Every structure is written in C-alpha cells, then in structure tokens.
Amino acid sequence: MIKFNKIKKIYHMGTQSLEALSGVSLQIAAGEFVTVMGPSGSGKSTLMNIIGCLDTPTDGEYFLEGKNVAGLTFDQLASIRNKMMGFVFQNFNLLPYATAWENIELPMLFNGKNARNRKERITELLNEVGLLKWKEHRPSELSGGQQQRIALARALANDPPIILADAPTGNLDSKSGVEIIELLSRLWKKGHTIIMVTHDDRLASHSQRIIHLFDGREAD
Amino acid sequence: MITIFFRNLVRDLMRQPLRTILTLSGVIWGTFSVILLIAFGESVGKAQTKRFHGMGYGIVLMFPSQTTLPYKGFQKGKPIRITPEQVEDIPDKVSDIEIISPEFVRSCRMRYERREFLNTVRGINPPFELMRNIIPAKGRFINPLDMKEKRRVCLIGDVLATDLFSTSDPMGKSIFIEGVPFTVIGIMAKKLQNSNYNGNRDERCAFMPWTTYSALYGDKYVSNIIFRPLDFNRSAEVTQGIKNHLSKLIGFDPQDPDAIFVWDTLEMEKSFQTFFIAFNIFLGVIGSFTLLVGGVGVASIMMVVVEERGREIGVKLAVGARRRTILFQFFIESLTIMLIGGLVGFAFSGAVVRLVQTMPEAVTQFVGTPQISPLVAVSSISILLLIGTVSGFIPARNAASTNPITALRK
Numbered sequence: 028m029i030k031f032n033k034i035k036k037i038y039h040m041g042t043q044s045l046e047a048l049s050g051v052s053l054q055i056a057a058g059e060f061v062t063v064m065g066p067s068g069s070g071k072s073t074l075m076n077i078i079g080c081l082d083t084p085t086d087g088e089y090f091l092e093g094k095n096v097a098g099l100t101f102d103q104l105a106s107i108r109n110k111m112m113g114f115v116f117q118n119f120n121l122l123p124y125a126t127a128w129e130n131i132e133l134p135m136l137f138n139g140k141n142a143r144n145r146k147e148r149i150t151e152l153l154n155e156v157g158l159l160k161w162k163e164h165r166p167s168e169l170s171g172g173q174q175q176r177i178a179l180a181r182a183l184a185n186d187p188p189i190i191l192a193d194a195p196t197g198n199l200d201s202k203s204g205v206e207i208i209e210l211l212s213r214l215w216k217k218g219h220t221i222i223m224v225t226h227d228d229r230l231a232s233h234s235q236r237i238i239h240l241f242d243g244r245e246a247d
Numbered sequence: 248m249i250t251i252f253f254r255n256l257v258r259d260l261m262r263q264p265l266r267t268i269l270t271l272s273g274v275i276w277g278t279f280s281v282i283l284l285i286a287f288g289e290s291v292g293k294a295q296t297k298r299f300h301g302m303g304y305g306i307v308l309m310f311p312s313q314t315t316l317p318y319k320g321f322q323k324g325k326p327i328r329i330t331p332e333q334v335e336d337i338p339d340k341v342s343d344i345e346i347i348s349p350e351f352v353r354s355c356r357m358r359y360e361r362r363e364f365l366n367t368v369r370g371i372n373p374p375f376e377l378m379r380n381i382i383p384a385k386g387r388f389i390n391p392l393d394m395k396e397k398r399r400v401c402l403i404g405d406v407l408a409t410d411l412f413s414t415s416d417p418m419g420k421s422i423f424i425e426g427v428p429f430t431v432i433g434i435m436a437k438k439l440q441n442s443n444y445n446g447n448r449d450e451r452c453a454f455m456p457w458t459t460y461s462a463l464y465g466d467k468y469v470s471n472i473i474f475r476p477l478d479f480n481r482s483a484e485v486t487q488g489i490k491n492h493l494s495k496l497i498g499f500d501p502q503d504p505d506a507i508f509v510w511d512t513l514e515m516e517k518s519f520q521t522f523f524i525a526f527n528i529f530l531g532v533i534g535s536f537t538l539l540v541g542g543v544g545v546a547s548i549m550m551v552v553v554e555e556r557g558r559e560i561g562v563k564l565a566v567g568a569r570r571r572t573i574l575f576q577f578f579i580e581s582l583t584i585m586l587i588g589g590l591v592g593f594a595f596s597g598a599v600v601r602l603v604q605t606m607p608e609a610v611t612q613f614v615g616t617p618q619i620s621p622l623v624a625v626s627s628i629s630i631l632l633l634i635g636t637v638s639g640f641i642p643a644r645n646a647a648s649t650n651p652i653t654a655l656r657k
Contacts, residue, residue, distance in 0.1 A: 076652055079565075081564075081565060081651050081652055081655075082652055101569075101570055102569040102570060102571075105564065105567050105568060105569045105570075106567065106569075108564075108565060108566065108567045109566060109567020110567070114565050114566070116655065120558065120561070120562045120565075120655055121562075122559055122562060124258060124259075124262065125255075132251075133562070133563065133566055134566040134567055136251065137563075137566065137567040137568050137569070137572065138567065181566065184566075185567075
C-alpha cells in the first residue's frame with residue numbers, strides 16, 4: 028500500500044539546511060498496524076507528513092497504492108488527503124468555534140457529500156465514539172479524551188483506508204489514552220491501515236510492527 | 248453546502264463584533280464620501296450650468312468698440328458703429344445663424360404711482376426671448392407687431408414687478424419710463440442668473456421693442472449684437488464670418504482683435520464643462536482615497552484574521568480543502584465586509600441626498616439638488632468593487648498559501 032524508496036527530506040532554514048529524513052525506505056501493507064518510534068528530532072513527524080501527503084519529499088519515491096505521489100499538485104494531494112487519509116493529532120486540532128458535529132462534518136464538505144449522507148455518517152460516527160449526546164458541544168466544553176474521540180471521528184468521516192495518528196495520546200491521561208488505542212485497534216480490525224507515532228512502549232505493543240527512527244534513518 | 252458556508256461566514260464575522268463594526272465603519276465612511284462627493288460634484292456642476300444658462304443659452308455677444316489697427320487710410324481708434332438694421336440684415340449675408348438681435352441698453356427711471364427705481368431698459372427684438380431665456384410667467388414677450396408699430400409696451404423682470412407693484416397685478420398697467428407711459432404686457436418668470444453684461448440682471452430690467460427704443464431715445468447705434476449659431480460647435484467660425492461681413496460694411500480690419508469685443512458663451516461653457524468634469528474626477532479620486540483607506544483597513548484586519556486562524560486553515564487543508572476553497576472563503580469574507588459597508592454607506596448617503604433635496608432653495612441654488620444618478624451609482628459601485636476585490640484578494644491569497652504543517656504545529 029505504502030512504499031518509500033530512499034525518501035529524503037531536507038529543510039532549508041536560512042543558510043543552514045537540516046536533513047530530517049535521509050533516505051528512508053519502507054513498506055507498509057494494507058491493513059497493517061504500524062507504530063513509529065524514535066527520539067524527538069528523529070524525523071517521525073516528517074515521515075508522517077510525507078505519508079499523509081501534507082508534505083512532499085525532497086528526494087526519493089513514494090508510491091501510494093502503486094502510484095507515484097511525487098509530481099502531484101497541491102490540490103491533487105488535497106484530494107488524496109481527503110479520501111485516503113485520516114489524521115489524528117496530538118493536540119486534536121479541532122476547530123474551536125465549531126461544534127463536535129461540525130468538526131466531524133468538515134472533511135465531507137470538501138468532497139461534496141450531500142446533506143442527508145453527511146447527517147447519517149456523522150450520527151453513525153458519533154455513536155461509534157460514544158459521543159452522540161455531545162454533538163452540539165464545542166471542543167472547549169469537552170474533555171481531552173472526548174476531543175480526541177471527536178478528532179478520530181473526523182478522521183473517519185470519509186472512511187479513509189489509512190489512519191495517521193501522530194502521538195494521539197500525548198496530551199491525554201492514561202485512561203483516555205487507552206480508550207483511544209482501543210478505538211484504533213478496533214478500526215484496524217475493521218481493515219483500516221493504522222500508522223501511529225508514540226513514545227509509549229505499552230501503546231506500541233498494540234501494533235503489529237514497530238519502525239524505529241533515529242537521525243532520519245531506520246534504526247536496525 | 249451554501250447554507251453551511253454562509254452560516255460559518257456570519258459566525259466568523261460575529262466572532263469579534265466590535266472589530267467587525269470598526270472595520271465596517273471605515274468602509275461605510277469611504278463609500279459615503281465617494282457617493283456624496285460625486286453626487287455633489289455633479290449637482291454643483293449642473294446648478295452652475297443652469298445659472299449660467301440664466302443669462303442665455305447658446306449665445307454669442309458682440310460689443311462694438313474701437314479699432315486698434317489702421318485700416319484703409321483710417322487711423323486706429325476709429326469707433327465702430329453698427330445700426331440695428333445692419334444687425335437684422337446679417338443672417339442674409341452670413342450663413343449658419345439661427346437667430347440674432349440688436350440690443351440697446353440704458354438706465355432709466357421707472358415709476359408706478361409713488362414708487363420709482365433706476366433700472367435698465369433693453370431695446371431688443373422678439374428672438375431675444377429665446378436667446379436670453381426670458382420666459383414670460385404672465386403675458387407675453389415683445390412680438391413683431393409691437394416692433395412694426397413701435398408700440399410703447401414692455402415686459403418687466405420679476406423683481407422689478409414686485410418693486411413697483413408689490414402684491415398687485417402689473418399686467419396691463421402703465422408704468423412711466425423717463426416720464427413716458429408704457430403698458431406692461433408680460434412679467435418674466437423667476438430665473439437664476441449668474442452672469443450678465445451692461446446694466447442690471449434681467450430680474451430688474453424692462454424689455455421693449457428696439458424700434459420703440461430708438462424712436463424714443465434717438466439712439467442710432469446698438470450697444471451690442473446677440474446671436475445664436477445653428478451649430479453650437481461652429482460658433483467661432485460664425486463669429487468670424489460676422490466680423491468679416493461687418494468689416495467690409497463699416498470699414499475695419501477683420502483681424503483687428505479689439506474692434507468688436509466678443510463674448511462667446513459657448514466657448515466659455517465648453518471650458519466650464521471641462522472644468523466640472525475635471526472637478527468631478529478630482530472629487531471622485533479624493534473619495535476613492537477615503538474608500539481606499541477603508542479597504543486597507545479591511546485588508547489589514549483580514550491579514551490578522553488569517554494569522555489568527557492559521558490553525559483552522561491548516562486543519563482544513565489537512566482534511567482535504569483545496570487552496571482555492573480557502574482563498575474563496577477569505578475572499579468572500581473580506582468582500583462581505585466591503586459590501587455590507589458599501590450598502591450602509593449607500594443608505595447613509597442616500598439619506599443625506601434626500602435631506603438636501605428637501606432643503607430651501609437658498610441652499611439648493613448653489614449646490615443644486617444632488618441625486619444618486621446612474622453615473623454616481625455606477626462609478627461608486629465600481630470603485631467599491633475594485634477596492635473590495637484588491638483588499639479581499641491579498642489576505643485571501645495569504646491564507647491560501649498557508650503551509651499546513653507549520654500551521655498545525657502552532
């Protein structure tokens with residue numbers, strides 16, 4: 028499903044350049060649950076951004092379902108993110124002025140789903156994360172765990188095959204963290220490909236495979 | 248989808264009501280200025296042109312003077328003398344004249360019962376009425392029969408009528424001009440007149456047939472000639488044609504600049520109109536600058552908004568918004584502020600215009616009656632849209648070029 032061939036990412040900051048990824052090659056099959064681990068600055072987030080098509084590699088090839096992603100325009104990548112990727116962030120990144128309902132609705136607005144389908148889907152997702160009662164609440168009125176569950180529901184809105192979770196439990200207490208991991212595991216069992224970044228070995232143990240990054244490379 | 252878009256738009260605008268209102272006020276004030284400046288510029292121009300037409304419309308005045316060049320043995324300084332018969336004969340000799348009249352002018356004492364005033368008498372012929380816009384409010388103007396029979400009849404200016412008769416009706420009454428009785432056959436309608444020559448303005452004049460005038464006072468030579476060319480654009484050529492004709496008749500150099508002094512109101516009106524066009528453009532530009540300041544206000548506030556909502560933009564991009572969706576969102580938001588401001592500004596200026604329209608004539612005779620004419624509406628709407636588009640596009644483009652990765656990390 029995902030195939031990296033010697034992916035490099037170099038950031039230029041003024042006169043200095045920083046090599047965030049220096050030739051990573053990896054493969055993730057459809058339906059895998061993979062954890063990416065490594066110290067900070069090892070390139071985990073960059074790797075996630077490139078997988079999620081939020082960022083493009085400086086060098087190397089990235090095949091998504093056999094298709095080379097390099098050379099696609101920003102809007103084509105936007106369409107891939109919309110249909111194939113579900114993002115879950117450490118800091119939730121919910122829209123503060125929108126209700127839980129509206130937050131979940133957001134990805135569907137960008138692919139033109141009609142109102143009835145949207146309504147059905149949002150209800151279904153809210154049920155799945157157990158927050159239907161909270162649909163009219165704004166993020167500030169929800170606990171961290173609830174917010175992350177809303178964020179997860181948003182990630183699932185267009186039923187994407189890949190879920191990218193960048194330290195999804197980083198800002199949560201352990202009980203809420205476990206709930207999120209259980210939700211992710213459930214999704215994995217339903218067939219989603221899960222790629223998660225974490226520092227927590229216990230959480231990593233839920234996954235099938237762990238990729239260790241160190242200084243922009245895969246550690247052996 | 249559209250409903251969601253507009254619901255979000257309203258929510259985004261209402262999020263910081265004070266800030267939105269302050270931003271709006273800049274646009275309101277700018278629109279208000281643009282519209283009022285253009286509307287008043289237009290109406291002042293019209294009012295002044297109307298007042299200018301008070302003296303006459305499409306006329307050229309020729310005042311016989313003295314030669315300043317020697318001609319065929321005559322020394323310079325020869326006075327030019329033209330008889331009224333020669334004047335009335337001109338259209339047969341010079342083409343392209345619509346109407347022409349000789350004019351005699353003198354000051355006379357005019358009396359009715361115990362009221363007496365020193366005012367101007369003008370001896371003229373019937374076409375003078377049209378050239379000088381002397382419209383009878385009551386009665387009639389001098390007619391050809393009056394001319395032929397040298398009748399002692401006169402049409403008097405409205406102010407003169409009030410001076411002499413106060414509230415009673417002057418029609419058919421006799422007034423004494425230098426002791427000679429004249430029957431009042433007409434009273435001039437009130438008019439605005441901002442230009443004049445020789446003597447009082449028309450409101451204080453008595454107009455009589457020049458035949459009567461010249462028989463009574465013995466004047467042989469006219470004070471001036473007044474004519475209207477057929478083609479207003481060719482007034483200068485026609486004037487020169489008359490000069491050429493008269494130079495042969497009377498004996499002066501046709502190129503003599505001062506033998507006959509010419510006041511071509513058509514030339515004057517052209518420069519008058521050019522001036523008012525320039526004046527209106529100038530006012531429009533000033534107004535646009537004011538609106539531009541409002542637009543800059545919108546643009547800078549929107550830049551702040553884009554900065555503040557970086558995370559929101561990042562999230563939207565991450566979940567699949569295209570750049571132009573973001574561009575559109577912020578562009579419409581700025582444009583909405585501009586349009587709401589423009590609408591309110593329009594309403595305010597409409598109210599002011601309405602107010603001025605109801606003001607007494609003492610005010611409106613100078614500023615005219617401003618109105619939101621198609622010209623005013625079209626020019627202010629296009630200025631508004633132009634500035635709105637520019638000040639909406641810059642922050643919107645900024646928003647659309649947000650890097651989602653850095654925006655999400657904030």
